[in-house]
Amino acid sequence: MTAWLGATALQDPPRVQQDVCARPEPGSAVAEPTELRSRDGVLETDLSVHDEKLPDGTSRYCYLTSDGKPSPTLRVKPGDQLVIHFKNDLVDLDAATPAIDRALAGAPICTAKKPVDPCESGAMTPVSTNLHFHGLTVPPVCHQDDVLKTSIQPDDKPFEYRVRIPDDAAPGLYWYHPHLHGFSKTQVLGGASGALIVEGIERADPSLAGLPERVLVIRDQDLVNPDAQPSKSEPVMSKSQLDNDGDVANSGTGFGKPSKDLSVNFVPVPFPNYPPATLQMKPGERQLWRVLNASAITYLNLALLVGRAPQRVGVVGIDGVPLRFDGSPSPAVQWVNHIGLPPGSRAEFIVEGPPAGVPGLLVTRAVDTGPAGENDPNRALMAITSTADASEPQAVLPARVEPLPPPERPWVGNVAPVRVRKLFFSEQPQDPNDPNSPTKFFMTIDGNEPKPFDPNSDVPDIVATQGDVEDWIIENRSMELHDFHIHQLHFQLLDWSGIAVNEPFLRDTVNVPYYSVRMLKYPSVRLRMDFRDPNVVGTFVYHCHVLEHEDGGMMGRIKVVPRNTATSTVPPTQPTKGEL
Template sequence: MERSTLSSIRRVRRQSTRHQGAHGLLPWLCALVIAAPASLAAKEPPSRDAEAPVLAVMERSTDERKPLMRLTATGAQPLDTHEARLDLRIAYTRSRIWNPATPGYDEVNLRSYHSPGTNPETPFVAPTIVTAPGETVRIRLENQLPQEPDCKPPNVNIPHCFNSTNLHSHGLWVSPTGNSDNVLLTLRPGVTFEYEYNLPADHPAGTYWYHPHLHGSTALQVSSGMAGALLIRGSRLPAPERNGDVDTLLRDLNGQPFHERVLLFQQVAYACRDANGAIKVKKNAAGDVIAWVCDPGEVGSIEGYDQFGFAPGASVDTWVQSGRHTSINGSVLPTFNDVVAGRIERWRMLHAGVRDTISLQLRELRTDHPSIEGLSGAELDSWVTQNCTGPVLTQFEVAADGLTHGQAIEKGQNVLQPGYRSDALVVFPKAGQYCVLDAAAPADGSITNAAEDRQLLGIATARSEGAPPVTDVRAFLTNNLVAASNMFMPTDTRAKVTADLRNGLRLDAFVPHKSIPKSEVTGTQDLVFNIDLDKTPFVYMVDGKPYDPNTARQLVLDDVDEWTLKSTRANHPFHIHVNPFQVVSILDPHGVDVSVTGEPNDPQYANLQGTWKDTLFVKQDYTVVVRTRYQRYIGEYVLHCHILEHEDQGMMQNVRVVLPDGMGGAVGEGHH
């Protein structure tokens, strides 16, 4: 890349998350902080070593400094209790975010997670926790945000208590009660609390994440950057009687896992305000707001819910109006300079934002392109039109929401809604530069319920290490996975795994849950999202009612339900805690099932039938049918829309799982 482009774009460092050490078949791993890119500026600060991601300090029971000992026939031996502990504190963080429209940095003051080893270049980026099935993860969460006066509003669905918090482990199959994944707890400023996630030995390996989930402040805190990846690595091989972890297959012939890249997508909707408390904006000649602005010396922040959704009287979403950019690992317009042509990479992508549908697309960049320095808005989009003109690279998605597919899904455009995760295998076929794009999204396929413009997210530079160009990526990927199967799979499953791979990249031996046939279903559930636009403020509802912390939908342990999900106003990502679900069908308003073929102008539903997820986009007037089992855990948790300001304003419902006799699901105090 030319020097002028390098000076105008941040560098993304390699997200190396190789495990360190092993205990039997379980790798006991260090928690990693995403190595954040060097900052964009005319004069860049000294860069970190791209090969050395920052490590969060996480104590494990195998810690050599102070091991527990057990008595054996040969004497005292180290005892591994399979426990890990991480200290996290929440506090305001002064940082800066690149603004291409200036161009320059905007200073920001954000509520953020901190841990020992937090990257000082992007201190608002949370650490990546890496663990394994069978491990107990303890997170000591200390709320150091400023004290706030009595902040309980007369209506629980009015955003409130912005300095109070809690913690949600999104997608984990763990208990929702006590000090586990309990989002009905409230941690006020000054409170310290230790969460304990007991990962069962059969927990699916995959890509998960964590974020705050206190009703009334969730969107504001997540938008501030309070979100981090949570990776569960597995080393269980498939066997004739059980499935294994896809991690055991996704490795090169030296036995090393495919090069891994963690991509945390966020929309940090910071703003500066005038003397009257209004967001400072820039307008065009017609008087339309075209950007939010911060004057020199001002500090952007996120302190109000006028920074989300639709502003009063506005025809566009505030995120579009703001002119802000989706960041990757805390960096706006990064470059990926550690890409090797002809190498298989595993991209772990997490939509940890609260606004914007991300339609990730990779396209070859013209070799003679001009610099993007100083370009933003329409000029930057024009640059993309003129220069990101090469063929679209194929992504082979092997898992969604942490759950391995029965067959790799081939995607030219990978649509991520808030809360989604996608594990995709990517190959840059030859040396050169590539555009990393958020492609345009149609109005009926976006969370803003309006057509979303294309946006450049970054640029990848692939270098050659002598390998010939890859002309057929599918064949290249198939051959490499077949070779890995023949080398690493056990003899009693090797033939089946290899045959499945040759049969359209099937991954049946690695799906974490058994399919749910109609014959297993014991009951039905119906859910409808809606917004009453005739009231001020708008009323956000599930099943015709805004959130009530004192009521709950009652479900029975070990039942198997078929859910019908609908929305009568706008589009909403449905998310339910604890137990994932399997997609049965997605019917458009004409009754056509688009869960296999997708739609001509919107690929996001294609090939979803039969897949497992924990978050799923429900379009207005569509009928989405899924099935789920309530397994292992009783207690109370929630389902909600993952447009988080919708959740904060009432689009949420408590769920109570009870024992088969209808008892045993104790009701907690709720948020308030």
Template sequence: MKRKSLFVSVALLCLAAIVSVPGAYAAGSETSNRTICPRYPAGSSLVEPKDLFSSHGILQVSFTYETRVDQYGNVLYCFMSEDGSQSPTLHVRPGDELLVKLKNALPPSTTPSYQKHAMAGMSTLPEFSISGQSHEASPNCGGMVMTDTSTNLHYHGTNTPPICHQDEVIKTLINAGETFQYDVHFPLDEPPGLYWYHPHVHGISEAAVQGGASGAIIVEGIENINHDVAALPERTLIVRDNLVPGAPNADDVPAWDLSLNYIPVVYPEYQPAVIPAKPMQKQFWRVVNAAADTILDLQVQYDGVAQDLEIVAIDGVPTGSQDGRSGGRTLSRKHFLLAPAARVEFILRAPPKSVKNATLLTLNVDTGPDGDNDPQRPLAAIKVSDAAKNPSLAVGAVSAPPPLHMRFQGLSEAKPVKQRKLYFSEVLTDPTDPNSPTNFFITVDGATPTLFDPDNPPAIITTQGSVEDWTIENRALENHEFHIHQIHFLVLERDGKPVEGEYRDMINVPFWSGSGSYPSVKLRMDFRGPDIGDFVYHCHILGHEDSGMMAIIRVLPQGRPTQ
């Protein structure tokens, strides 16, 4: 089972204390009759998030960040819209501007001793230009002091600038009672597909995401790259995790319960959500693993027989679209491993009426001797009926040829200017006490393992326009998940063996057995885009990231020296 750091354990206790203050939930409800952070009964029919669409190149959204405690004692968090909807799906197009007004409506922190002057001494960059605008890497963005009620937003997977008021998470703090404006610019060559948004304050990101504060972002236009999805009924499925009520101690208990679109799938009953469909109907499913810590291995079974998932996109990138072809390529798989924060988009044909049990499930994932228990369990039952209503959305018709220039075009043939090795590792804070908290590290080979702190200097410095090959090793006895902000990478090898390249922003690195070679992946990192400045890479098991497994990379404008 999972071992939390002392810092994270204390943070969770503080958060629970804050939202349990008498009147805290009532105070959040006084201004309207809304239900804060609503949840659905187990076994409910799937409810799609509300869809918000850009118009004339702009999508404008107002959120309040809110919290309450549910009947099990779990602390919930959510982004609520002005109309009372929760975590809507944000639809944009390449080149669009996303304007998000975010008010942190959490009650003020009651634990001032927890405050951390996270921005003090932050290193800065000389002034440089991004997208024609002068920019200076200032030592803070928003609040100066981090508390246990701070929040911010990360636009996961998007290739958007790491600057204040866009997709910057190292320095950005929005504290209780504060309002902050995001103005996020999507590049013209942003791949059409599925992305998502969630808080990313180091030390409390796990609690926020497990509380449910997350939603999907869809960059439109995938039908123009892969015609197979054109006009298909479309579903957005968001898997989240949370604490198992009562935290029972037994071998068959999962490390975390799961939910699908806020419909709980609770141990031990595992009553699945219900997805209606017409018999034999093709649907286009977009699935994001928005779990903080749980690794999924998705499969669809009809009467116990695994079905083909016709995969169209992975981590927001249409499959086959970046390898010199004129359009995308559909890949057939019987199951798909979905690391925390990863996304997969696929076509599925509903079963005929003769099928008695049609199930979307996650298979058992062996995460290693020190890892979580991620057992097999259902997520949804697919119920077919001639009277089943279609999803509220359908993919558009083909309206344009594939783009002449794809964002990562030519990456597989590009010559890397640098080879690096990084590794995941763990160590007990007290090696003599097996129950002491664990520190988690991601380290450039040859450097000293260092817990993340926003005051740390960059662990890696590179230059815009460069391409690098990174080998990521796992030297720990549990799985870790590599993610880097702002860019995608091309997967080249697993354990030294070439693989068919996929463009991703998430990759699972399996656990080390304790002897022999370390499991590894080799990735081609693409810094040829416009984004410069400081951003982060980390394990996206958020309990590990909160406990130190993150570091800073600095991308300098072309012509600057690197290290």
């Protein structure tokens, strides 16, 4: 080992990773991600994850195919096998860099340590990673969708993910991203994310047959111009304040410096002038847009403007599930003029190209994240030009439609819950005597003392039984908007702070409104949780999908046991339906 270092590493210049995660320039045309489609029931591919540090000190992360294509869209059908040979090619961007370390940077790792099984590693380091298939109802076990123990290191051989897409999987938009506790925000914020589509949405709504479809992944990233003054077109603002996490705090005005920049399919739209990405459409052409908010912390409130007037778009799917699916009484299409997408959420909707000569603009309107939240102001995202010679999107929905089979189970909204649980989000400064110290984040079962998620524990916070339907009430006891997400399953939103809502469709991510001292009670949402699918058996997590909150401890562990082995599903601290 010493001879190799002396003869090679110290004589040759170190390999420097440059532009391994190259990005387009601001104002560029939006290119769709490379598509990988299943054949004969299998989608098998190599995928590697990389990182690099930019001269300004910010870092980038990216997934690359074997031929260097970034963040491919994985397209599968129900019943398919998804096989990913996943290689961790991360390097420690923050490591000390004396001569020997620089020589080793990016070089093969030579080590005599005993190999550790990635399925049991649980390692949490800057160069550890894994994959989570957000929204898919697949088993939470190693080589499929386990994020609690699975941790892959740079010196591991390619790790095989082998996921069978359920025969009854909802057709729609899902996504993949790293889910390593403590480092999820860093890797996702750097760009490690990609879309996954389960084909067949036209089977849920035959009116979609033959529509061109377009995949748009909106990501956030560190500010390109952090020291710039706001645009002169904005109202004069007081100086931006930073919250306890170091991000720009919510101004409460809809303007000012954002906490993070946004990008559309990696085309950055930087503060302060927000030069939009560009897209061409044929005048009046109808397309299905599949839009993913792959942001680490940024909330979106999307609107499509034509001649500055908001246009109606037809929502057909939320969080990977068609509105009319699995017995839902929802209309197949709901026409709206804006769509709220918290981090991790997705929407699929029909759009119509602007008339010839009339400009269009995709924007995100301001989101009020609360007095302790980050600043998510109004800003442009993508300028749309109508032209008769616009190229078609790379994918088109099939023109011939075979309807989906009737559901095997009753609509979850019509099933009485076997119990009700109450959980709450809360925060506190790490130093109780210093309110400006970094924040600790908690997600707690009502009646228990708040404590951060312990990745070293195997004790579940909740035990549920496969086959049951439950209601969960999620309260927010903090002055910051939070974003509830649970792995492996979907739920129906029933009410918003005690007021019934008409949402007869499914989600896997939902906002929980923030608390104000003027309120008489904590705001909450009530969710109908569906544990009936046998694929949910196992141990997985629920958390806030603002990833700095998740990394900071705002997460819990749930174990779903098979019905024939369940003995007790309600720990003493959890109220039953009759106790609430």
